Each structure stands twice: as structure tokens, then as C-alpha cells.
Amino acid sequence: MDKERLYDELRIFKDRHFLQQKLKSPLTVYVLLALSYLLITILFAVALSRVSVLSSQLNEMRKELKRNHSSEDFKLFPCGPEAREWEYFSGKCYYFSLRMTSWQRAKVLCEEKHSHLAIVNSHAKQNFIMYRTRDKRFWIGLSDQNAEGVWKWIDGSDSTTGFTYWKEGEPNDSNQNEDCAHVWTYGEWNDVHCTYECYYICEKPAPL
Template identity: 55%
Template sequence: MDEERLSDNVRLYKGGSIRQGLRSFAAVYVLLALSFLLLTLLSSVSLARIAALSSKLSTLQSEPKHNFSSRDSLLFPCGAQSRQWEYFEGRCYYFSLSRMSWHKAKAECEEMHSHLIIIDSYAKQNFVMFRTRNERFWIGLTDENQEGEWQWVDGTDTRSSFTLWGRTKPHLAAHINPWGHTKPHFLTQLLEGGRTQQQGLQ
């Protein structure tokens, strides 16, 4: 009888041990599967965050260029690429480095949708004098229609407009040397609605 009990106990123990062992393995497999799923989920979330951060970084890297270009247009309304353009009182002025005749300078200005500068205020006169210093530049003043009758390239008569010359004859801001060796530069002023360098002027 004792042997039977012992044999039943051994059977119970062996069966319980096997069941308990299977339960332990099942629990380990379930834990491994859950760990794998959790790891996969964390990896997916991490990759999504990395992609979002990468996208944001590339956006931030491109923004300064855009911001600088909009700031450039505020700081350099006539274009940041050329030192020849100057901004004064809401207009752009081009100080040419090329030397040419007055007629050629006038034609160059017209090609740039502009005209030789018309000096119609003390402020503009001072701006031109300060900027040109000892250099010679053509201005938009001529007496080519009638000798001694000076007028600006827009047709304005010097007698009815601002002038710094009083009753004496005005002279061009620069003139061709009698020997023809040097020709002055030209100075142009963009017309209302004229294109700026940023829009294609060179």
C-alpha cells in the first residue's frame, strides 16, 4: 500500500513536473514574443521619430537661406551681388565701372529700364557727390537739343526745376577729355517700376 501511494505520488509529481515545465516554457515563449513585439514597436516609433527629426532638421537647414535672402532684400534692396548698385531715398542707383560717351551711357541706362540720374534735390546732390568723390560720372543733363538750353533727360528744364547752378551755365558732372583718352563712368537711376538686379539686371 505504501508502495502504491509512493507510486501515485511519483506519477503525480512527474505529471505535475511536466505540466509545470510546459507552463514555464510557455511563459518564457510568451514573454519572448511580447518582448519581440515591444522591441518591434519601440523600433518603429524610434524610426518614425528619427525620420521626423531628420525632416525638421533639413527644413531648419533650408530656412536660414530663405530667411537670409528675405533679409538680403531688406538690407540690399538693389541686390546684394553688386557693389555698383546703391540704394537712396527709395530708389536704386547704378554706378558703372565702364567708361563711355554720354550717348552710350544714356543707351546703357535705357537698356536697364532706367535713365541717367536727374539731380532734383540737395539730398540727391549730396548723395552723388559723396558717392562719386573724385570719380567722374555722366548725369542726365544735356543741351543737345539747343546749345545753352539745358534740360534733364526726362525733358525737365533746369530753369523750372531744382538746380545748384544759379544763373551760370551748368556743366555735365563729367566730360570727355579733349584728347579723347578718358571717358567718364555713368550713373543711372531706376525708373518707377523698373527691374532691380534681383529681377535680372546685370
């Protein structure tokens, strides 16, 4: 029994000695280092690929969530959640002021809101504004300041070749220099001095 144990210990010693000899060989060390580097590289590539897939999936989830929120926000606030005082109609957003001012000042205030005084160029828009203003005086973007009797919208388009809704007998420039238009009774248009103080309507495209 002791003899067999002695043989076993001798064999183990030889195996250890052989391994030590192998490890002392520079070629063996380089091979082991190369294998270790290759293994680390493979593990890193697999981990990086996994992270990339997870990141892509997370981005898609965020985009989908954003689309859902945007859709819900548009239903509730078609002019944008940060512009709740604006009213939506037929692809445009309208702001009906709560303060009165001159036509020129109203023009500037609309521009500060990245919009312009309203252009009323259809029956549908006229009905919308008429219902909303309820016989109050509101400036619209129509004037003949550049040439008397030549009424143009604020974007330069000629009002005489399109839709109009002047009150009977208007514009008449009855008090002279009545160069700006506002909506009044039943939403009809009337010319008046541009320094007159009225409420005003701003218009801008609805956000996409």
C-alpha cells in the first residue's frame, strides 16, 4: 500500500514538474496570453452586441411612447400643450385677445407670438370667427394703408379678388383715414381708424 502511494506521489510530482517546464517555455506563455486575449475579445464583442440590441430596443420603446403621447396631446391640444389659449380650426390656430389695442400694436403682438393678424378668406373661416367674436370688435389683418381703397391682407394678397364680408356700405372711409378693418356686428367687416382700440385675432399654422 505504501509502495503504491509512493508511486502516485511520484507521478503527481512528475506531472507538476512537466507543467512547470511547459509554463517556463516562452511559446507556451504567448499562446496562453493569445488565447486569453481572444477569449476576452469574444466576451467583450458579445457583451457590446447585447448592449447595442438593448439600447436599440429601448430607443424604439421611447419613440413609440413619444408618438402615443404626441397623439394624445394633439387630440387634447391640437395647437400644442404649451399653447392652450389658442383655438384650432381647419389646420390653423387662432388666438383671440383679451385686451384691446391699436391695429399696428396688434400686428406686433401677433408677430411676437410667431403669428400674424387673421386672414379671413373663406365662408368657413368667417363663420368660425363670427361665432367666436360674438359682435365684439376684433382686428383682422386687412388694411389699405399703402394705397387708399386698395384693401390688402397682411400677407400682401388682394382682398377684392377673393372672399369678402364687408358690412353694407363699407368700406366708406367716412371719417377719413379709416385704413384698418375689424369684424363687428354679426362678424361683418368695417373700416375704422387704425389707432382705434379693438381686440385682435392672431393666426398661425397648427403644429405638425
